Amino acid sequence: MANETRLRSNEKASARRAGLSAPRRIVEFADYREPSGRALSRIAIVYGPLYSRRRGFSLGINLFPGPSICSFNCIYCFRGGAQRHLVSVERDEAGLDPGRVIRALYHALQRLGSDAEKLQAIDFSGNGEPTLHPRFAEIVKAVREYIDGKGLGISLGLFTNSSRLCSPAVREALPYLDHVEAKLDTVVPWKFHVINQPAPGIELHNILECLAMLRGFFHGTIALQVILLETDGLTNYWFWDAEQLASLAEKISPDRVNLYTVYAPPRQKIVRKAPRLHMERYATILREHGLDVHVYPE
Numbered sequence: 336m337a338n339e340t341r342l343r344s345n346e347k348a349s350a351r352r353a354g355l356s357a358p359r360r361i362v363e364f365a366d367y368r369e370p371s372g373r374a375l376s377r378i379a380i381v382y383g384p385l386y387s388r389r390r391g392f393s394l395g396i397n398l399f400p401g402p403s404i405c406s407f408n409c410i411y412c413f414r415g416g417a418q419r420h421l422v423s424v425e426r427d428e429a430g431l432d433p434g435r436v437i438r439a440l441y442h443a444l445q446r447l448g449s450d451a452e453k454l455q456a457i458d459f460s461g462n463g464e465p466t467l468h469p470r471f472a473e474i475v476k477a478v479r480e481y482i483d484g485k486g487l488g489i490s491l492g493l494f495t496n497s498s499r500l501c502s503p504a505v506r507e508a509l510p511y512l513d514h515v516e517a518k519l520d521t522v523v524p525w526k527f528h529v530i531n532q533p534a535p536g537i538e539l540h541n542i543l544e545c546l547a548m549l550r551g552f553f554h555g556t557i558a559l560q561v562i563l564l565e566t567d568g569l570t571n572y573w574f575w576d577a578e579q580l581a582s583l584a585e586k587i588s589p590d591r592v593n594l595y596t597v598y599a600p601p602r603q604k605i606v607r608k609a610p611r612l613h614m615e616r617y618a619t620i621l622r623e624h625g626l627d628v629h630v631y632p633e
């Protein structure tokens with residue numbers, strides 16, 4: 336999930352208001368190599384710190400420190416979309432394993448210094464869909480054990496596009512997570528295919544079934560993430576969009592719904608921001624269904 340990677344000036348200001356020293360960007364790198372062994376680039380495994388009202392003072396963990404690997408290819412993805420558009424990943428070419436992630440986290444915490452004690456969240460997010468990583472569950476468990484072992488009261492979160500919520504790996508990882516932010520931009524199948532461009536085999540009805548079951552087997556907080564937008568031929572923020580999503584959200588029973596629009600240059604130039612007025616109307620309809628809705632930026 337690409338939304339969590341920018342430390343902006345408003346985040347810095349919020350962090351200062353929260354009594355944190357102005358956060359320095361901390362990035363723990365992995366050398367990404369092609370299968371041939373040729374070094375390509377150094378891309379972050381651990382990045383941040385970020386400051387948001389949703390997750391507080393946080394770090395992100397990026398499980399794909401090479402090409403973006405995602406089961407979606409969203410038209411608004413500011414990373415340029417999935418460089419590898421897959422439903423499953425057999426082998427991680429960057430070779431990330433629990434040990435490498437923990438070492439990167441260790442160095443990031445060292446560099447945070449005394450601010451590490453103020454850290455409120457660590458989130459799996461970043462360059463693509465984290466649940467596609469072949470060692471996702473092992474890594475989540477290792478990070479949980481590491482932060483608990485250090486006595487840090489940190490919420491461990493997952494930002495996901497929701498395409499693999501019923502997979503064995505995610506089921507295995509959920510007991511170690513405190514927070515799941517799950518993407519659901521629309522519940523209209525044709526809009527889902529246009530907006531999210533899922534890899535072949537991924538169907539919206541399966542995602543909705545898995546989201547509806549999530550509350551039954553996950554005891555942390557669930558946030559739905561909805562990106563509202565428009566293009567020349569499509570919008571996903573009208574009355575019926577909101578009504579239909581609200582009806583389904585009642586079955587999912589999320590703790591909150593987070594509404595956003597496009598804020599970085601999207602992959603496709605035809606994508607435009609949803610007007611703020613429509614975002615507020617959309618939020619009102621969801622609230623009428625009893626949902627706790629937050630519109631960002633606030």
Ligand code: SF4
Nearest residue numbers: 336405407409412496
């Ligand atoms: S889910 Fe969409 S926005 Fe997120 S990384 Fe994948 S393609 Fe980009």
